[in-house]
Amino acid sequence: MASMLAQHGVKRARQSPEALKAQKDKETAKLQEYLVLTDDIFTKKKSSDWSRPAFDLTTRLLNMNAELYTVWNYRRNILTNGIFPASTPEEINGMLSEDLDMTMVFLRKRPKVYWIWNHRRWCLEHVPDGPVDDTNGWRQAYWLKELSVIGKMLDADSRNFLAWDYRRYVLASMPNPPPEANELAYTTQKIESNFSNFSAWHQRSKIYTRLWADQLDHQTTKDEEFELVKQAMYVDPNDQSAWIYHRWLIGPGDEKVVLDREISVIQELLTVEPDSKWCLESLVHYKLLLVNKHGEKLTSDRQQLLDDCRRMLRKLKGIDPQRARRYDELESKCTASS
Amino acid sequence: MSNELLTDLHVSYIQSLDKHQDDLAYHLTSHLRLNGVYWGLTALCVMNRQDALPRDDMIQFVMSCWDDEAGGFGAHPEHDAHILPTLSAIQILAIQNALDRLDVDRVTKYILSLQNPSGSFSGDFFGETDTRFTYCAVSALSLVGKLGLLDIEKTVAHIRKCRNFDGGFGSSPGAESHAGQVFVCCAALSIMDRLNEVDHDMLAWWLAERQLPNGGLNGRPEKLEDLLGPFGTLDPQQVIMDRLRYADIVHLIRPGKALS
Numbered sequence: 001m002a003s004m005l006a007q008h009g010v011k012r013a014r015q016s017p018e019a020l021k022a023q024k025d026k027e028t029a030k031l032q033e034y035l036v037l038t039d040d041i042f043t044k045k046k047s048s049d050w051s052r053p054a055f056d057l058t059t060r061l062l063n064m065n066a067e068l069y070t071v072w073n074y075r076r077n078i079l080t081n082g083i084f085p086a087s088t089p090e091e092i093n094g095m096l097s098e099d100l101d102m103t104m105v106f107l108r109k110r111p112k113v114y115w116i117w118n119h120r121r122w123c124l125e126h127v128p129d130g131p132v133d134d135t136n137g138w139r140q141a142y143w144l145k146e147l148s149v150i151g152k153m154l155d156a157d158s159r160n161f162l163a164w165d166y167r168r169y170v171l172a173s174m175p176n177p178p179p180e181a182n183e184l185a186y187t188t189q190k191i192e193s194n195f196s197n198f199s200a201w202h203q204r205s206k207i208y209t210r211l212w213a214d215q216l217d218h219q220t221t222k223d224e225e226f227e228l229v230k231q232a233m234y235v236d237p238n239d240q241s242a243w244i245y246h247r248w249l250i251g252p253g254d255e256k257v258v259l260d261r262e263i264s265v266i267q268e269l270l271t272v273e274p275d276s277k278w279c280l281e282s283l284v285h286y287k288l289l290l291v292n293k294h295g296e297k298l299t300s301d302r303q304q305l306l307d308d309c310r311r312m313l314r315k316l317k318g319i320d321p322q323r324a325r326r327y328d329e330l331e332s333k334c335t336a337s338s
Numbered sequence: 339m340s341n342e343l344l345t346d347l348h349v350s351y352i353q354s355l356d357k358h359q360d361d362l363a364y365h366l367t368s369h370l371r372l373n374g375v376y377w378g379l380t381a382l383c384v385m386n387r388q389d390a391l392p393r394d395d396m397i398q399f400v401m402s403c404w405d406d407e408a409g410g411f412g413a414h415p416e417h418d419a420h421i422l423p424t425l426s427a428i429q430i431l432a433i434q435n436a437l438d439r440l441d442v443d444r445v446t447k448y449i450l451s452l453q454n455p456s457g458s459f460s461g462d463f464f465g466e467t468d469t470r471f472t473y474c475a476v477s478a479l480s481l482v483g484k485l486g487l488l489d490i491e492k493t494v495a496h497i498r499k500c501r502n503f504d505g506g507f508g509s510s511p512g513a514e515s516h517a518g519q520v521f522v523c524c525a526a527l528s529i530m531d532r533l534n535e536v537d538h539d540m541l542a543w544w545l546a547e548r549q550l551p552n553g554g555l556n557g558r559p560e561k562l563e564d565l566l567g568p569f570g571t572l573d574p575q576q577v578i579m580d581r582l583r584y585a586d587i588v589h590l591i592r593p594g595k596a597l598s
Contacts, residue, residue, distance in 0.1 A: 027362060028360075030362055031360070031361070031362045031365065034362060034365060034366075035365065038365075042416050045416075046416070064366075065366050067366075067369050068368070068369055069369055069413075069417070069418070069420065070369070070412065070413075070416070070417040070418045073418050073462075073464065076464070114466065114468075118464065118466045121466075122464065159558070159560075159561065161508075161509075161513065161514050161516060161558075164513070164514060165509060165510065165512075165513050168512045168513070196560045198514070198558065198559040198560055199514050202502065202503075202504075202514045202515070203514075205502070205503045206512050209503075239560060240547060240559045240560065241559055241560060244503075244504050244544070244559060245503075247504075248503040248504065322549050322551075322553075323546050323547075323549070326542075326543075326546055
């Protein structure tokens with residue numbers, strides 16, 4: 001079973017009985033090594049062995065299995081109880097630097113293992129004061145490096161949410177964080193390289209929520225967001241990221257001018273993409289908002305809008321049958337709203 | 339493809355899972371063992387075959403995972419206590435009608451000690467926080483009858499901070515919505531009777547959009563389907579929000595045969 005896991009997706013070439021036996025022997029030997037090592041470490045742990053040899057054993061075992069959270073715990077306890085108390089700040093800093101390097105090696109292979117990310121955070125949080133003439137010097141250097149490290153991880157997989165979470169953690173922890181505008185620019189870069197990056201849109205929604213809470217007049221930046229998301233919709237109308245972000249920008253639909261404008265933007269896209277599920281679904285939602293929020297101000301006939309919605313919902317049931325029952329429910333609301 | 343669930347085969351499979359001690363892969367997953375036992379047991383219960391795994395052996399195994407120093411359960415004998423396996427242990431004991439084996443006061447103390455001033459819960463004393471751990475704490479306390487000792491307002495306030503623009507929930511304030519986190523947050527809120535914190539319409543919409551053309555469910559927008567998807571998506575939809583009709587269940591079970 002272990003060998004099947006190791007060769008997942010790869011066609012196994014026909015092997016001779018001798019080759020198969022050799023492989024099985026190799027696996028058995030590896031298993032033995034793993035079990036002996038595990039046993040040794042857990043025995044030492046039970047006896048509160050905080051020595052360097054014990055530490056080195058944890059390195060070996062974590063290299064074989066980076067998901068052993070108990071061994072990560074033990075490793076940290078060895079450092080804090082045994083090795084750090086007998087070390088200078090420079091030595092501690094050096095060891096943490098090595099552990100950070102080790103986590104990077106692991107993360108390249110296993111970028112979604114929580115325990116590895118946790119150890120990285122722990123290392124950063126235990127950097128001692130130093131060097132002598134600059135108490136925060138070591139710390140600053142690490143934090144600055146972290147942003148570039150996390151940038152590389154997100155280049156490799158821009159949807160890795162552990163990496164995004166870690167990015168937010170780094171930004172929140174840095175003693176001198178860059179301005180929000182920098183992070184906004186980062187999300188712009190991510191979105192422009194791939195409109196389908198919902199993680200980047202999400203990050204953007206958080207930054208703007210903070211910025212708009214402070215600014216009294218955010219109409220301009222909001223309009224710029226509508227422009228950006230319109231580009232995304234036009235480039236790929238099937239990608240839901242932009243449509244979900246757009247719905248957030250509209251919000252409760254209090255601004256009739258904005259609703260009207262966006263409805264016509266989407267209506268225009270619909271003429272080019274008449275079977276676009278997202279155009280139709282969004283138009284239904286926004287037209288219902290128009291009816292419910294601005295009933296008394298409607299220039300179009302209220303009934304016309306409801307008829308539009310019903311017609312679009314019937315079409316949606318045809319092109320998006322999986323969600324037919326939700327569309328049924330919405331259709332019944334079109335009749336009831338009067 | 340069969341039209342029925344091949345129960346006997348599934349039961350045999352579950353029974354076989356503990357018989358791979360010769361495989362490295364078995365040992366490489368020791369950090370998940372107790373959780374694995376819970377899933378196996380639950381699957382058996384759903385199929386009405388709870389007796390397929392010996393009860394006493396299972397209880398003994400659970401108790402062998404008790405970390406007496408911390409007052410919680412580890413994932414495997416000799417592993418450190420953590421809130422994830424602590425919930426699994428309590429769930430297994432509850433299903434097996436063996437909660438009397440538990441030192442309820444100690445484990446309650448352990449769980450409550452993991453709550454942070456912000457209202458979040460850590461997984462263990464090293465401090466990682468995640469709404470998954472909030473769910474584990476709330477569920478575990480509820481199962482042992484100690485939910486009354488929890489500061490509900492503080493716990494709910496933290497979950498509220500994890501709510502996103504799409505109606506979903508993330509692992510921590512600022513984190514992206516993910517079906518797995520939606521499940522744990524909705525479940526925790528449900529247990530605490532605070533589902534009013536959920537924007538039902540918005541979340542139901544977001545969840546409904548997790549279903550892909552092939553019938554499967556993903557965990558986030560524009561990701562591929564996986565098996566966590568259905569659990570994370572359907573559980574909140576049905577059990578909690580009573581909107582299961584938003585999913586095409588037929589298509590989920592039989593890819594290629596959509597709802598007519």
